[in-house]
Amino acid sequence: MNITPTNTTLSDFYDIVAPDAGAMIETLRAFGYHLETSIADIIDNSVFAGAHNIWIDCTWAGEMSTIAIRDDGCGMSEEVLKNAMRPGSKNPLQDRDSKDLGRFGLGLKTASFSQCRKLTVGSKSEGNGIAIRSWDLDYVNECGEWRLIRPNKENIHPVFSILDHQKCGTIVLWEKIDRMIKGTDINDEKHQNHFFEQLDILKSHLAMVFHRFLEKPNGLKIFLNEKEVKPWDPFLRNHPSTQHLPPEYIIYCGKKINIRPFVLPHRSKLDDRTYELSGGPGGWNERQGFYVYRNERLIVPGDWLGLVFRKGQTIRKEQFTKLARIMVDIPNSFDGDWKIDVKKSVARPPNRIKDKFQRISRLTIEQAISVYRYRGKVSERNNDPSFSFPWSTSVHHGMYHYSINREHPLVSDILRNSGNARKKIQAMLRIIEETVPVPLIILNDSTNPDKIQRPFEDVPPAELKSVLEEIWKSLIESGIPNADAKKRLHHMEPFSDFPDFVDNFILNQTGDN
Known part of the structure; x- marks a missing residue:
């Protein structure tokens, strides 16, 4: 059914309500990016462009500091660059290349706007000259229009001259990096240190996010201020205990x-x-x-x-x-x-x-x-009765209780040969068991897990050897053959963490390997 009356046009039924350029571009700055996630988004474009090398140059100059991301990818022609600088240059519903790391056509812009007020991109594709376009957010706010600047020769930043010596590639330049360095003084050491601390975070982030590209033989290389970023493998795939x-x-x-x-x-x-x-x-x-x-x-x-x-x-x-x-x-x-x-x-x-x-x-x-x-020994413990722990855990009426293992070779030997002191030793063991500072251990383990000292960590070898000698004597005196005693020591906390030390000790005791 035609709802358009005669003598009217289609435009009589709608209004064009374009977003205010200044307001919209400031809104695009509020996506919640950090420096490292912003630069990772820029690198996505370089990877999709087939870059083999990516250089990130961060220059400290107080409020005049700059960050430039350069690649040796396929580059862009004038028209392609102009479209790439358009906010929303892709429809996320459209099919795209299976290797494309973007989706919304916003990454370059939102990532950059979140960090700086001036974004300039220069690009050179094979067989074409250098194309350069720039967004200056202060200028957009001033004119109220989406004016993408075509810089003249006098206004082009010197960094883009590098493209003269490349067959193809792209440079993304950030200036007026207000989110990171606004109000900083070039001579203030504290401000400068903060700037480079952010670069350390950036390096770790890139090593993690792109580690599978960086791990490949003849694969991608990323350089941060001329230092190569090495991949970080989250899965420790080459460690024998993984x-x-x-x-x-x-x-x-x-x-x-x-x-x-x-x-x-x-x-x-x-x-x-x-x-x-x-x-x-x-x-x-x-x-x-x-x-x-x-x-x-x-x-x-x-x-x-x-x-x-x-x-x-x-x-x-x-x-x-x-x-x-x-x-x-x-x-x-x-x-x-x-x-x-x-x-x-x-x-x-x-x-x-x-x-x-x-x-x-x-x-x-x-x-x-x-x-x-x-400590990674659960399968051995379940399948080998010789695996011995000094502590035992029991549950009674839903309550956990920790007790000293009376079957441990040293404990068993002491109790068996304690004579009249047996009751005192048993009383001492009970006091130790009933006063284990479980709440404090849990608190320390949850707040400072990496500061809990491991058994015999940083102690003289003589102390470990003296304890080992007493355990060895207890095992041998109880009638256990040397070979079985050796196996038990290897499967006993904390000596299971010192296999080489145990082997050398037993060699000195028996002369056998």
Whole structure:
């Protein structure tokens, strides 16, 4: 039915209400980016452009500081660049290249606007000259229009001359970086230190987000102020004590989602430097959970995705689950289903497959808890009666009680040969058991988990040897053969953490390896 009366035009039935340029562009600044997530968004474009090298140059000059991101990708022609500078240059509903790391056509602009008030992009594609366009937010506010500046030769920043020496590539330049350096003094050491502290955070973030690109032979290289960014592997895949649980896959909408669970080694299996590095940005507790990748680019760096563990309780990041990390690979066609946002920082599995993710998370968490509680020796303990712990745990009427293991070789030997002192020794053991400072241990373990001293950590070897000698005597005097005694020592806390020391000790005692 035609609802348009005669003598009228279609424009009589609607108004064109364009957004105010100044107001909209300031709104685009409020997406909640940090420096590191902003630059990661810029790098996404470089990766999609086929770049082999990306250089990030951060120059400290107080309020005149600049950040330039340069690549050797395919570059853009004049028309392509102009469209790329348009806010909303892509419709997220349209099909796109399977390797595309973007979705909304906003990343370059929103990421840049969140950090600076002047964005200039220069690009050179093969066979074309250098094209340069600039957004100056102060100028947009002043004129009230979406005026994309075409800089003249006198106003072009010197950094863009680098493109003269490249066959192709792109440079993104940030000036007026108000969110980071507004009000700073070039001569203020505190301001300068803060600037470079942010770069340290940036380096760690890029090493994490793009680690799968950086790990490949002849793959991507990223340089931050001329220093190469090395990849950070969240899963410690090359460590002998890392548990690679069986990989799984889920078919969703005809496409495969690959899932690879890992349980990382207990603290006792890692040297201090490896332990510190393996914690990653934010530390061990923060980095547990699912790692969601889209086209090998990390979207979610450790999160339990709002999943439920048991009895309807949402999985939380706890100290005892921190060793669980699960790799998930999804195609970019699932962005809408997974609710991936503009910043590429949030993802949630579709309801149809959420139960599968909950099952995988439970299996991984249970194994991680076992490793955390038993220092990675739970399977040995379950299958080998010679595995001996000094402490035992019991539950009575729902209450946990910790007691000294009376079957431990040294305890058993002392009690057996204590004579008239037996009652006093038993009383002493009971006092120790009843006064274990459990609340204080729990508090310290939750607030400063990495400051809990490990058994015989930083003590002279002679002290460890003196304790080892008494245990050895107790085992031999009870009639246990040398070979069995050796095996028991290797399976006994805390000597199981010092296998080489135990071997040398036994060699000196028996002359046998």
